[in-house]
Amino acid sequence: MSVEIYDLRGLNCPLPVLRTTKRLAGMASGAILVVETTDPLASLDIPAFCRDKGHQLVSVEATDSGHRFTIVKG
Template identity: 65%
Template structure:
């Protein structure tokens, strides 16, 4: 499964780039997103809930967070 590396980007870029990436994927596809922005822990779950995507897993990493998102 692909890991979309968005480390080094600050809010709102991780959410905007994830939104754009998911737009080109088929419904039901999954994507790991890796971020270093501390606000992504708040923004990414909110984005998924508002957009109809499933946040399957959220993992804290040494430099930020990793999110497993399934496109709705």
């Protein structure tokens, strides 16, 4: 399975979650999406979104400018 990288750096809440929702909707179950953000609230919003929607949050990494989330679509 390929990994898609989705660059959402520079966007503020709620756009990272809204765009992640839309991107995952077009992906097959089990697909992997890596989301990169600079919004500090994404560290709360993305994990909560994954729990609520049944996606697996594989990892959360701090980067120089924000966070990188690895999500497996549920």
